[in-house]
Amino acid sequence: MLTSQTTVDETDARVLTPGYGATTExxxxxxxxxxxxxxxxxxxxxxxxxxxxxxxxEAFSALxxxxxxxxxxxxxxxxxxxxVAEECTQDAMATxxxxxxxFDPSRASVATWLFTIARNRRIDVLRRQRRPEPEDLxxxxxxxPDQEDVVSLQQETARLAEAIKELPEKQRKLIEAAYFGDLxxxxxxxxTGLPLGTIKSRIRLALDRLRHAMR
Amino acid sequence: xxxxxxxxTDELLMAYSAGTLPEAxxxxxxxxxxxxxxxRAALESCDAVGGAMLEDCTAADLSDESLRATLALIAADxxxxxxxxxxxxxxxxxxxxxxxxIGGGLESVKWRPIGGGVSQAVLATEAGATAxxxxxxxxxxxxxxxxxxxxxxxVIKGAFRDEFDRFARGDVEVANESHHHTPVAEEGEDCICxxxxxxxxxFRGLIPRIAQPFLGI
Numbered sequence: 316m317l318t319s320q321t322t323v324d325e326t327d328a329r330v331l332t333p334g335y336g337a338t339t340e341x342x343x344x345x346x347x348x349x350x351x352x353x354x355x356x357x358x359x360x361x362x363x364x365x366x367x368x369x370x371x372x373e374a375f376s377a378l379x380x381x382x383x384x385x386x387x388x389x390x391x392x393x394x395x396x397x398x399v400a401e402e403c404t405q406d407a408m409a410t411x412x413x414x415x416x417x418f419d420p421s422r423a424s425v426a427t428w429l430f431t432i433a434r435n436r437r438i439d440v441l442r443r444q445r446r447p448e449p450e451d452l453x454x455x456x457x458x459x460p461d462q463e464d465v466v467s468l469q470q471e472t473a474r475l476a477e478a479i480k481e482l483p484e485k486q487r488k489l490i491e492a493a494y495f496g497d498l499x500x501x502x503x504x505x506x507t508g509l510p511l512g513t514i515k516s517r518i519r520l521a522l523d524r525l526r527h528a529m530r
Numbered sequence: 531x532x533x534x535x536x537x538x539t540d541e542l543l544m545a546y547s548a549g550t551l552p553e554a555x556x557x558x559x560x561x562x563x564x565x566x567x568x569x570r571a572a573l574e575s576c577d578a579v580g581g582a583m584l585e586d587c588t589a590a591d592l593s594d595e596s597l598r599a600t601l602a603l604i605a606a607d608x609x610x611x612x613x614x615x616x617x618x619x620x621x622x623x624x625x626x627x628x629x630x631x632i633g634g635g636l637e638s639v640k641w642r643p644i645g646g647g648v649s650q651a652v653l654a655t656e657a658g659a660t661a662x663x664x665x666x667x668x669x670x671x672x673x674x675x676x677x678x679x680x681x682x683x684x685v686i687k688g689a690f691r692d693e694f695d696r697f698a699r700g701d702v703e704v705a706n707e708s709h710h711h712t713p714v715a716e717e718g719e720d721c722i723c724x725x726x727x728x729x730x731x732x733f734r735g736l737i738p739r740i741a742q743p744f745l746g747i
Binding site for chain 1: 548551556568572582583585
């Protein structure tokens with residue numbers, strides 16, 4: 316049913332964690348709730364394409380079953396009651412369907428994009444505030460991103476997730492506190508040692524290409 | 531676009547990505563990012579950290595009932611056309627997020643004089659921080675002021691200089707408590723800035739300090 320990202324993932328896994336048994340785990344087809352390797356076995360970008368292009372409810376259900384429970388947990392950790400978290404998750408996932416055409420895999424992983432939608436919903440509902448968002452970039456169907464750019468960005472995102480896990484406990488806790496809304500803006504320090512440079516350059520390139528395509 | 535020389539700090543970008551900033555600051559940041567691909571890329575890389583947090587959350591219980599409810603929401607939504615603001619974009623002097631708060635372009639701003647030729651318009655945001663537009667005629671100075679909290683200034687039109695540097699359209703200046711500055715608009719056109727403050731400004735002269743509560747600065 317769901318395409319596995321075989322070549323990319325396996326190469327990637329070897330580069331990241333030599334000798335780590337991610338491949339074996341995949342071969343056994345073992346389903347773990349919390350995968351050690353962040354880029355999960357499912358090609359979520361392909362799932363998003365099916366949602367966008369084919370209005371595929373089966374693909375949507377797969378996305379919902381994987382990310383819905385995480386989104387709910389994320390919202391609860393951000394201070395929502397279980398009921399509110401569940402309602403927000405439903406709203407946010409409906410937004411995912413509605414805005415599927417705005418998802419750009421050369422700039423964000425599916426998890427990243429879902430995070431932004433859940434975060435905005437959290438601000439609306441929990442903080443009862445408007446969330447001013449940057450102007451959308453115009454994005455026509457002719458500007459389908461280059462597959463290589465997509466793969467690079469997705470790999471880079473997986474590497475970032477790995478790097479976060481390898482941070483010293485104290486630093487990781489700080490980042491979690493920032494993203495779960497436990498720190499005020501003045502308490503946030505960006506000196507976290509997060510390797511964001513490469514991701515940023517890749518996104519920057521993707522934006523340049525977009526601007527160029529618009530002309 | 532590439533002329534922007536003064537960008538957002540990593541701390542502010544991360545706080546905006548995490549969603550913890552007061553609305554007034556978020557407005558300024560969203561407006562800057564609308565004009566600056568460099569900061570848009572930096573923000574989206576911070577969002578990737580949030581994505582990793584989401585991916586790493588231990589799954590909560592979510593029943594198939596919830597999936598059915600969501601599919602019902604989607605089905606109810608199909609009647610209305612998908613949200614798509616892509617083709618509405620015109621090259622406005624005022625980026626979309628700021629337009630939303632003004633309720634139009636700069637011509638719709640209701641300016642109120644605050645003395646010395648300078649005018650302001652406070653934009654409606656939640657309490658805790660204030661967003662305002664300042665209009666400074668060419669060659670005019672904004673009274674010397676310090677800050678109890680953080681003040682961000684984003685140039686929308688024209689340019690100003692202070693003791694530190696020159697700031698033109700799209701540039702951001704972030705000032706804190708120890709930062710006393712006197713912005714002076716460059717000769718020529720009016721300089722229009724969006725500012726966000728999380729504490730009242732503190733003017734050094736006596737008269738402005740007395741006038742402060744009345745002016746709402």
